[in-house]
Amino acid sequence: MTTPLQPLLHDAVVVLRAPVQVWSDRTGTLGDGAIDGVYAGDCRLVRAARIEVGGRTPEHIATGLPGSDRARFDHLLRELDDATPDPGVRLVVHREVDGTGWSESLVLDNRRPITLTTTVAVRITPEQTPMDVVKLGRRGVAASARMDGDAATWSSPDLDAALSATGLEIALDGGDIVLRADVAVPADASITLGWRLDVVDRAPVVGPATGVAPWALPVVDGPDDRLARWVSRALDDLDALRMTAQGGAEQFIAAGAPWFFTLFGRDSLWTARFLLPLGTDLARDTLRVLAGLQGTRMDDLTAQEPGKIMHELRRAGVSLDEDGAELPPLYYGTVDATPLWILLLHDAWEWGLADDDVRALVPTLRGTLAWMRDHGDADGDGLLEYIDRAGTGLANQGWKDSGDSIQWKDGTLAEGPVALAEVQGYAYEAAMAGARLLDAFGDDPAEAETWRAWAEALRGRFHEAFWVQDERGAYPAIALDGGKRPVDTVTSNIGHLLGTGLLDDAQVDEVVARLTDPTMDSGYGLRTMSTASARYWPLSYHGGSVWTHDTAIVIRGMVRAGRAAAAAPLVQGLLRAATAFEFRMPELHSGDGVDDTATPVPYPAACRPQAWSAAAAVEVLAAVTGLRPGADGVRTAPMPGFEGIRVTGLPRAER
Template identity: 35%
Template sequence: MEYRVIKENDLFLLTDLSGDISDSKAGQGLYTQDMRFLSKLTVTINGDKPILLASEADQNYISQILLTNHDVRENGELVLWRETVEIDRTRFIYEDVLYETIKATNFNPVRTKFRISVAFDADFADMFIVRGFQNGNVGSKKPIRQLESGVGIGYDGLDGVKRELLVEWGEKPLDVSVSAEGASVTYEMELEPGESHAVDLFFTPVIDGRKPQRHPQAQAIQALRDSYADWEQQSTAVTSDHDLFNRLYDRGLLDVRVLLTDVGEGRFPVAGLPWYAVPFGRDSLITALQMLPIHPELAKGTLLTMAKFQGEKVDEWRDEQPGKIMHELRKGELANTDQVPFTPYYGTVDATPLFLILLGEYVRWTDDKQLLEQLLPNVKRALEWIDVYGDPDGRGFTSYDRKSAKGISNQGWKDSGNSAVHRSGQFAEAPISLAEVQGYVYQAKRLLSELLPGVNGAGENMAAWSSKLAAEAEQLQERFEKEFWVESDQFYAMALDQDRKQVETVTSNPGHVLMSGMLQKDRAAAVAKKLVSKELFGGYGIRTMAVGETAYSPMSYHNGSVWPHDNSICLIGLASEGFHKEAMTVVEGLLLAGSYFENNRLPELYCGYSAEQGKPVPYPVACSPQAWAAATPLVFVQAMMGLRLDYGNREIALRPALPSGMNTLSVRRMRLGSGVLEIEIKRQPEGFVYEIVSNTTGWKIAKA
C-alpha cells in the first residue's frame, strides 16, 4: 500500500507513508461521518520534511513511523548533520480521538538544538467531493479560534450541522501560528547525546457540540490493546504447519476487527478502507456470513443494523421500496442536504435475500431463535419485497431496474456500469435477473422453511408458511435450470436481460449458486470444473470473467479481475457440494496471491493476469483492508474442515481436505449452539483424518 490507514469505530486516518496528510487531492485526511476533519498534517524539522526510514502497517490500531533529518544549513554553515535526529511518530485512535506522540532522539555526539513544527488544517470536505464523484452546495468555514492549550477549526454545514476540529497539546509549544492556510505549532528542543523528548497532540472531531472524552494516553492505548485481545480470545483459534496460511488467517482476523463499527444496534463490519467505512448492506452481510464459524456474534449486530434501516416506502430517488435492505448509508453534508440519495440508498438487488440467508445461517449456528422471532416482521417484509417489488413483471426471477437519477445502474455485487454484457459486446438492458441472486433467494427460502416451524410465529401459521416457502424454492429451481443453463457452454448464464435473453458471457456469478444447493448434481459438477478451468482460474484465484470472452480484460474492475470474496463464496459452495479438489485449488491460488501482498493482506481485488505471467498485479484503487477480502482466509477453515451442518438431525458432517504444503490443521474454540467444537486434522498416506478433541455442542458427528 502506498498509504497508511488506522481506524477505530467511526473515525479513520489516511496518510502518506511518512504519516503526513500532504496531498488532500489524493483523499488523505481524518474522517468521521463522511466528512474530512483534517486535510493537512505535516511534520518538519528546522523547516524541512524529514527522511522516511520505516513505516509500519502490520497493526491496524496503532501506527509507528520513523523519520530522520536532512543536512540543515544556516547562512551556509552546517548546523545539523544528516541522520542525527530520529523522529518517532506514534498514533492511534480511541473513542473518536486521534492521539499522536512525536518523539525526537538526538544521536549526535554533542548537545543539539532543533525545531519540530506541526502544521494542520481542516477543509470539512464531503467524502463524495473528496473522491471527485460529486460537486455540490456546501457550508462555510469559520475563522480559527485559539484556546488555552489548542485551537479550534470550525465549519457551519449547509445541513445545519456544526462541525469543529479541536487540536490540543499536552506541552505548551514555543510558537502557535494561525493563518488562512491553517495553523502550526513549533517546539524547540535541545537534547544531550542519546536524550529523547516527546510531545503529544490530540485531534478531536466535534459534531454539534458533542466532544468525545479524551483519556490519559497510557489508559487509552491499553484499553485498545485489551479490546483486540478480547476479540482474538472470542474468535475461533486456528493454527497449522503452513506458515503462510497462519499469517493470512491472523491478518484477516485483525483486519475484520479494525473494520467494526456500531451505530446503535451492535458491532458489525463496514465495507472497507479508506472509502467505504460505512454501513454497507451487501458487504456487511457477506462478511458476517463468512465470519459465522469464526465469530458468530457479528451476524447479530449486522442483522439488527440492517433491520433498523429496512425500506418502508417507495422513494425512487433512493431506489427505496418497502421491505428492501439498504445498500449504503452516508452521513455527510451532501447526503444530509439530499444532494446525493444515500441516507440510506437502497440500490442493491442482493442485500435483501442475503439478509434472510444470514439470519437463517446465524440461527443454525447459534440456536438463537429469539432473534428470528424478533425479526419475523422484517423477514415477512423482505420476502414480500422479493416476491412483489423484486419481480414487478411476474417473470419469476428477482431482478433490478434503477429508478434514481443518481443511483447505481447495475445493482448486483458487480455494480460497475459495464459488468452485465453480452458476448456481442452489447450491454444488457434492465430489468436484469442475475444468476447468483436467484441462488440467494432459493437459499433464503429453503433456510426459512427449515427454521420457521420451530419458532413462535405470533399468530402466523408457521407450518403453512414453511410449506409455501419450500414450494416456492422448488419452483424457482425448476425455472432457473430451464432458463439459465447454456447447453453450448455447459455452464449457466450470468443473467437474463429485459427480454429474458441469456447474458451468456462466462463469469464467476454461477459459482455463487453452488452455495445455495440449488443446482442439479451433474450441472453443479460442470460449474465446479469450469471455475478452475484455465479460462476462469489463472493461478491466483477465480477471475470475474473468463479469458476469451468479448468483454474480458485483466485490468477491468469486474470483467476479468480477481476478487477474494467472490472466490470465498464459490469456495463455500464447492466445499459444501463435495468438490474438495476444486476447493483446495482455489485455496492454494489465494494463498499464493496473499504471499505477495504487504503484510499478507488480500486486497479488495487485483488484476486477473495469469500466475505464469508473474506476481499478482495490484488494482490501482483497491481498498485495503476490505472486510469481505479480509474474511476470505477465514472461510478457508470451513472449507478445509469440509464442515456441513444438518440442522434437522443435529449432525455435523466433516470431510476434511488440506491444501498443498499443509499437513496439520488445529481448530479451537469454534462455537456452535451453546458449545464448542475442537478438531485436529492431519494428512496421512491414506488420506485426511481428523480427531475430535472436544465437542460440547450437543450435535452429533455424522459418520463418514
C-alpha cells in the same frame, strides 16, 4: 481544464479505527497524495501535515504497522548528527487513531554525548471536504480554524474538530495551523512532543463501536503459516472496521476504507456470514440493525419497498459522478441484500444463535420473504430482477454494480430489468431456509410449505431460462436481460450458485469445470470474467479483476457441493495473493495470471482494508478445515492438500 481523477490508494499507508482514518505516504507525510488526510466519517478534516526539524524534512528510513489503528515512522536527523557512519540522532513518529480522533507523538532520540538544540515545526492544513468530493477528485473545501484557548478549532456542517498539542505552541498562519517548539535534547536521552485531534459528531448516523470485538480469536496451526497470518491480520482490520448505527449498541462491520465507512447491507451481511465460525454475536447485531431499517413503503427515489433490506446508509446524499447523479442518504437499491439477510439468520441459527434472538426476528423474516415474491419479482415471472425506476440510482444492483458489469460475450451491455444468476441461487436457498425457520418458529405449517413451493417454482424457471450453450457445452448465463434473453458471458457469478441447491449434480460439475479453467482461475484467485470475453480486461472493476470475497464464496460453494478438491487451487491462489499484499487483502486486484507476473498487480483504487475481503480469510479457513456446525460441536473435514492445518479456540468445541 484538467479532468478530476479518483485518488489512487495502492501505495498509501492507512491507519483506522472507524469512523476515523488517516491516509499518508510511506514516510507518514500527509498532503502529497490525492487521498491523503484525516477523515472522520464522510468528511476530510485535515488535508496535510508536514514535519520539519531544524528547517528540514526528516529522512525516512522505515515504516511499521503494528496494528490497524497504529503506525510507526522512523526518520534520521543527519543534520544534527556527527560524522560517524552509525546514525546517532533520529525522529520516531507514532501515529494512532481511535473512534473519536487522531494522535501523533514525535520522539527525538539522541545518542550523542552532547545536548542538541533545534526547532520542530509542524504545518497542518484543516479542511471540511465531503468524502464523495475526494473520491471524484474534486478540489477540497477549506476550513477556517480559530484559536479557542490553547486549541485550534474548526467545523464542518456536522463535525467539530479541536487540535491540541503537548510541548508545542499552536498558532494560525494564513489557512494553516502551525505547531512549533524550540527544543533541547539532552545527551543520551530523548524528548517527546505531540498533538491530538478530537472530533465531535453533532448528527451521527453511524459511530464507533466500543469494547472488545464480538468474536473469538482462533489459533491456526500448520506447516504453512500463510493462512494463520492472513486470518490474524484480517481480524485486526475487522476489529478496526466495527461500527454502530443511529446511536444503538448493535455492531456491524463497515464496508471498507476509505470510501465506505458505513453500513452496507450486502457487504455487512456477507462479512457476518463469513465470521459465523467465530461466534454469532456479530450476526445477531447485523441482523437487528438491518431489521430496524427494513423497507415499509414504496419510494422509487430511494428504491425502498415493503420488506426490503437496505443497501447503503449515509449522513447525506452521495454524488456518483460529475453529471450530478446522487444516491439518497438511505438507499435500498440492492436486489440481493434481502435474501442474504434470510440466509444469515438461518446460518446463524445453525451456528448456535439463541432461539429467542431468532424468534424476535421472525416478523422481519416474513417481510423479507414477502418482498422476494411481491416486489423482488417485479414482472411476476418467478425470478428476481432489478431496475432503477428513478433513473438516478445504481443501474446495476447486484454485487457487481458498475455500469458495464453485465455484458454479452461480444461486449454489448445488457439492458434491464436484469435477473442475475446468483440472485436466483440466493433466493432459492433463502426461501428454503426461511421455510425451515418457519417450521421451527412459526405457528402455521402451511406457511413454510408455501415458501418451499415458491422456491421449487423458481428452480424450475431458472432451469428453463438460464442455460446457454457453446462449443464446450452448457453453462448458466450471468443474467437474463429485459427481453428475458440469457446473457452469455462466462463470469464468476455462476460460482455463487454452488451449494445453494439450485443446481443438480451434473450442473455442479459443469460450473466447477468452467471456473477452474485457466480462463477463469488467474492463479491469484478467480477472475470476475473469462479471458475469452471480448471486453475482458485484467484491471476492469468487474470485467476481469479478482475479488477476494467472490473467490471465497465460490470456494465455499464448492466445498458445500462436495467438490472440495476442486477448490484447493483457488485457495492456493488467494494465499499467494495474501502474501504479496502483506496479508491485508484489498477490495480487488488485477486478473493478470500467475504465469504473467510474479506477484498480483494491484487495482490502484481498491479499498483496503475492506470488510468482506478481510472476512474471506475466515471463510477460507472454514473451507480448508471443513468447519461446519453440528448438534454437539464443530465438525471438520480437511480439504485435500490442507490436512496439516488445525484450528482451535472456537466458541463451539471441535468434534
